[in-house]
Amino acid sequence: MAVGQGALGRTTPEPKSARQPLRQEVVDGIKAYILHNRLRPGDPLPTEPELCEALGASRSSVREAIRILTALDIVEVRHGRGTYVGRLSLSALVESLTFRGLLSPDDDFRVMYDLVEARELFERGMAERIVASLGEEQIASLAGHVDDMRRAGAGEGRGFVEADRAFHTLLLAPIGNDLIGQLSTAFWDVYVIVAPHLDVFTHEHEAATIANHQRIVDAVKGRDPVEFAAALAEHYAPVRQRIAEARARR
Structure with missing residues (x-):
């Protein structure tokens, strides 16, 4: 998935307008955001609506991608506080x-x-x-x-x-x-x-x-x-x- 300079103020995945991206594309888009912005464990990620807009994805697709990345410890969800880069452990x-x-x-x-x-x-x-x-x-x-x-x-x-x-x-x-x-x-x-x-x-x-x-x-x-x-x-x-x-x- 391509990346560009988005409204979030940092390098963000370019939105897809032609179709809804597949689940794996949403996962890859979030990982691309982390890599291109050189985020470290504990750094905050965009909000769910911002990710939906940037990736051209539905809320359910973004939530599913977040669940996958959470299971891999790439993303950490802190309830009531937001989503952050995970510990990236094994x-x-x-x-x-x-x-x-x-x-x-x-x-x-x-x-x-x-x-x-x-x-x-x-x-x-x-x-x-x-x-x-x-x-x-x-x-x-x-x-x-x-x-x-x-x-x-x-x-x-x-x-x-x-x-x-x-x-x-x-x-x-x-x-x-x-x-x-x-x-x-x-x-x-x-x-x-x-x-x-x-x-x-x-x-x-x-x-x-x-x-x-x-x-x-x-x-x-x-x-x-x-x-x-x-x-x-x-x-x-x-x-x-x-x-x-x-x-x-x-």
Whole structure:
């Protein structure tokens, strides 16, 4: 859909007068508006009547397009306040992969394996940058997350899973690559949701998981990327093994 300078004061989609645009054209028109105006998450979008006029679309078409974009986290509707650019997160990817994992376990042992492998690739592939970038406060926080895991394993403090997630999120944060951070977290979230349904992780594995996380922290403290990569390999290898064993039991 073409774009031009509209009455909204910024670059807007050019109106269509010959026919009502299809739903996908309305979706594309709103995305074009966001891109051409270089809007960021949280920036406001035109009102519904303004979008209808600019796109030459009916109110029902615009509302349907907004619902589609909201589901993709491209648009956020704040009731009583208007429509805004969404967080542009990977929530739609998480939901899709999760549903696939729950719907088709036989096929998705492979998907689970691939997700774990991708997370390991992110962390091991950037071992030198991660070890060099983590500050002392961040290292202390990593150690604190391991302590949280210990307390959770003993039935105290916050949850084991939450501490594990926070650990790996912090591990990638200092490299400054938001896409890798979001992808890794998204893959982690899918794994955690689906794994219990596939009997991949049990409380019997907690002690080994804690020990592996502690080794990662020790490697970071020593500023040793080789040991850091080795610790990650030791951490992820049994995870892949548990997926293979769970698949064999099916």
